[in-house]
Amino acid sequence: MQALRPLEGLHVLDLTHVIAGPYATYLLATLGAEVIRIEPLGGDSLRHRSGSDAALRAAGMGTGFQAQGGNKTCLFLDLNQAEGRAEFLDLLADADVLVDNFRPGVMDRMGLSTPTLLARRPDLIHCSLSGYAPEDRRADWPAYDNVIQAASGLMALSGTKDTGPLKSGAPIVDYASGMMMAFSITSALYARAQGTQGGQNLQISMQETAQAMMGSVIADHLATGSQPAAKGNAAGSGMPASGCFETANGTLAIGANEAHQFTALLEVLGISGLMQDPRFADDDARRKHASVLGELLEEALAAHSAEEWEERLNCAGVPAARVRSLPEAVAETRKSGSPFLAGDPGLPTVPLRLNNASPRLARCPGPVGNDGVRFFTRRTAQKGSDR
Known part of the structure; x- marks a missing residue:
């Protein structure tokens, strides 16, 4: 190059x-x-x-x-x-x-x-x-x-x-x-x-x-007058299926913001039946029941490691990444040939x-x-x- x-x-x-x-x-x-x-x-x-x-x-x-x-x-x-x-x-x-x-x-x-x-x-x-x-x-x-x-x-x-x-x-x-x-x-x-x-x-x-x-956060505050809460590891989108979740081994960051991503996430986790649950039928319902949804997702994620879920979810079109230490992340970048x-x-x-x-x-x-x-x-x- x-x-x-x-x-x-x-x-x-x-x-x-x-x-x-x-x-x-x-x-x-x-x-x-x-x-x-x-x-x-x-x-x-x-x-x-x-x-x-x-x-x-x-x-x-x-x-x-x-x-x-x-x-x-x-x-x-x-x-x-x-x-x-x-x-x-x-x-x-x-x-x-x-x-x-x-x-x-x-x-x-x-x-x-x-x-x-x-x-x-x-x-x-x-x-x-x-x-x-x-x-x-x-x-x-x-x-x-x-x-x-x-x-x-x-x-x-x-x-x-x-x-x-x-x-x-x-x-x-x-x-x-x-x-x-x-x-x-x-x-x-x-x-x-x-x-x-x-x-x-x-x-x-x-x-x-x-x-x-912080353009998106400031725009929302100016438009609505809302006081943003500390977000922790939740995704900026505010979608309850996006954030950090514990697995059998390691923490996994998931970005299931779109409807098709949420559907794919449930299918990969083997809990696609939740789509028929009125608590999770659409974005507004999922936001109202975010805490329950998070518990159900982590219950399913406990079946495998973050590394395995990362591979399976990305292959299904769901953005996901195992939380890596800095030495791990740097080693991967150097190994990639970049x-x-x-x-x-x-x-x-x-x-x-x-x-x-x-x-x-x-x-x-x-x-x-x-x-x-x-x-x-x-x-x-x-x-x-x-x-």
């Missing part, structure tokens, strides 16, 4: 830190863009505090940093010093895109205001990420993924009455925000290529991104294939340096340094 590089020739300056912004530029880099990542002296804090391996953290190679640090050239500059700013502006002259996730006003305080940037590169596409939207009273508040999950209402949809609100096990708002940034940047590039726009300023907020991921986690160390790339070509991890991220500080100049960048 060929390497997919549709953004080859695009020059990106990356002033981001932690996860969301670096993930956006990682997507661009993995699709062929040249990304120069500018870190503070000592490196991004995520190098030193992410992941479960203390030795990697001490070396400035925390796994959270590694996950979206590849395919980039890293430079270490102090933008609070005139020399660092001069170096940055020199690089900016050749950049198509600038990406940052500072709080509002930080760039101005560093002497890198919008007029200064556009004076150096008039057709620059500048994409900024913040925790909250510019119009929000919290616009200048700091934010992390877990904080935005709480503030956006997303956390309250997770968990159960017993557990209370639960955050997602992965920083999904960070990654969704990074995707939104990359999407916005490529949209702006298209507009610039069409000649309809020149220099552009893009602003993405984590808060709005989190709520965009290029997404291919190579060593097998970091995630971009889940995209176009005309049988896919993005590749061409260069893994490197450490800051033995002394924890390394200063790069334009001259070393021109020599092709990747450290």
